Amino acid sequence: MNNFIKLDPIYKVNGTVSLPGSKSISNRALLLAAQSVGTTRLINLLDSDDVQYMLNALYKLGIQYKLSSDRKICEIDGIGGPLQFQNKSSLHPQLTLFLGNAGTVVRPLIAALSIVTSQNIMLTGDVRMQERPIHHLIHALRQGGSQINYLKKEYHVPVCLNGGYRGGTIIIQGNISSQFLSSILMMIPLAPENTCIKVDGKLVSKPYIDLTLSIMKIFGITIQHQDYKIFYCEGNRLYVSPKEYIIEGDASSASYFLAASAIKGGTVKVLGIDKHSKQGDVYFSDILNRMGAFVSWGDNYIECTRGTTLNASIDIDVNHMPDAAMTLAIIALFTIEKKIPMILRNIYNWRVKESDRLYAMATELRKVGAKVIEGYDYLYIFAPQKIQSAYINTYHDHRIAMCFSLIALSGVSVIIDNPQCICKTFPDFFNQFFKISNTQQ
Ligand SMILES: O=C(O)C1=C[C@@H](OP(=O)(O)O)[C@@H](O)[C@H](O)C1
């Protein structure tokens, strides 16, 4: 059976999209609510694979929650302390947590389950997750006393967790994934002793650290830091439920719709994020503005309309928005300036996400006619005179499927392989995309 979706040429876009809840916020909020004192009602929870992995894991760890029939409201009873699993035998892992390819579940749960001893939990993921890095996280946790063993391949999941984290001064590398630091930050208030984290080297994807700190604050814990280099937190504290918490729309998911209007004309409004959003990817719309699109903000929405021209030949460091930056790579194809490339810099960590995104994006962009130079941590993208129809391989990567759907705005059709991969973060993506698309000439 064929497993692809064909998108016909789209001649106009127009309309309003209600964004699904943010993946990054949903998984952080679930984890903190589960460990809080009190019950939390989470509103606008994302219903997608990555969040389901967190929910399944919490269930297996004995956390009680109720989901509404549309799965967007979750009432979760906190246990008022660190997650734990009561083990009967220390000989074999008693609990196995399979967490797919969800970075925002695997990394935070490794840290969260590193406090309480004698647990013997095996934590693992799918084939790709078994290739994605975790060693900086494990190395830092071990400095604080965690007992963690690699079960298959050094530096990767599966791992066996036996608790043991106490606190102290720990050093963590920041240059591969901010999720390592976020995971430790969320865990340390519940550790028995105080922790001082020193970040070694450059810290990537910084806005996600701000996101972590702001959600921790909503659950009652404030952490001080010195310019993201040193973080200090007292141990033996408690998260306190805010009772109710409304999860913002997903700013990375918004990028596909805002880009569609910047490319094609018509006006698209995304509901669920605005200027006050906590997610770094909201600044994607500032870049659209810089390229010539008209962007306006209001209470709980961003709206975008194409300007007279779209000049996407920009040279930009996008380390602070690794996910939305993939959408920029597609916008590059639609620039009026064909001789000057779009240059996306400082994106080495694209290589260690759902796919090797530097390789995958370069390969698929070439299929539609672009000339692409793939560097170690950058891409040069020269727009083709005319975009070509192509069969796009998606490498099990939801963002490749979603951003290459925008090719249909060029007046040619596009075929997207394995379209179900969007379920990682946005199962309703194609329906929402068709809703704003007009295929009548
Ligand atoms: O903390 C988070 O919620 C995320 C951080 C980013 O990863 P890196 O920090 O690995 O770049 C981002 O790409 C991912 O989708 C979500």
Ligand SMILES: C=C(OP(=O)(O)O)C(=O)O
């Ligand atoms: C990098 C991503 O996911 P993960 O949370 O698995 O790292 C992503 O959603 O683009």
